Amino acid sequence: MVAEAIGSFEQTPRLTAFTSKYDYYLAGLTTLNDWEAEGLSLFEGKAGCMACHPSTAQVNADGTITPPLFTDFTYDNLGVPKNFNELVVNCPTDKGLGDRTDIKIPKSEDGKFKVSSLRNIEMTAPYAHNGYFVTLGDIVHFYNTRDVASEDWPLPEVAANVNVTELGDLGLTAEEEAALVAFLQTLTDGFGDMMPNNFVLPPITPLN
Numbered sequence: 001m002v003a004e005a006i007g008s009f010e011q012t013p014r015l016t017a018f019t020s021k022y023d024y025y026l027a028g029l030t031t032l033n034d035w036e037a038e039g040l041s042l043f044e045g046k047a048g049c050m051a052c053h054p055s056t057a058q059v060n061a062d063g064t065i066t067p068p069l070f071t072d073f074t075y076d077n078l079g080v081p082k083n084f085n086e087l088v089v090n091c092p093t094d095k096g097l098g099d100r101t102d103i104k105i106p107k108s109e110d111g112k113f114k115v116s117s118l119r120n121i122e123m124t125a126p127y128a129h130n131g132y133f134v135t136l137g138d139i140v141h142f143y144n145t146r147d148v149a150s151e152d153w154p155l156p157e158v159a160a161n162v163n164v165t166e167l168g169d170l171g172l173t174a175e176e177e178a179a180l181v182a183f184l185q186t187l188t189d190g191f192g193d194m195m196p197n198n199f200v201l202p203p204i205t206p207l208n
């Protein structure tokens, strides 16, 4: 019943506002600044983020449109290191999907966590399932350099099943990392409140 109650709350407009700057941008009601636009282009291109965090709207079977949710609902092990923060250091290792006991799960799912939505991500530090990354800049730097030896990242908390094909050595410059962060900051709801006359957001057109 607790899960049902939380699920119902999650469906209310308070958590499905879709009033971020990015939503207004998709609706043609505002423009992104140079940093944000560069970040979006990297997100959908060189950095490969949208492979797991889709940034485009989706047309449903009944013709309704779901704004971009920034998750494809799949699971991955990013190779996040163990968090030695005193608040969590003594917690047992969380194997994510691999720890489920209600259904039979093969070992090949150990260490995998569901792709998080990135909406309002600026508001919900720290990042990743164990809170290892303190800032958005930290986790973007990890995506970019996890497999770059000179960066000396600690070993993954769960070494099995780490995704080594889509992240780890993206070859982004420091400026490109900053642009990605600027884009992520456009995903915070409430942009409409800053617009004159409180525009009502029209239905958005899906991108291809």
Ligand code: HEC
Residues within 6 Å of the ligand: 043, 047, 048, 049, 050, 051, 052, 053, 074, 075, 076, 077, 078, 080, 113, 114, 115, 116, 117, 118, 121, 124, 126, 127, 128, 129, 130, 136, 139, 140, 143, 163, 166, 167, 180
């Ligand atoms: C292969 C799939 C995949 C790709 C590609 C990917 N992510 Fe993720 N992302 C995930 C998963 C899975 C998680 C949850 C990981 C966890 O909690 O251990 C996540 C979590 C995050 C989080 C933290 C969410 C939170 O609430 O703590 C941020 C921020 C993020 N991703 C940004 C990005 C950016 C920026 C890129 C591109 C550089 C990117 N992701 C590319 C799968 C992916």
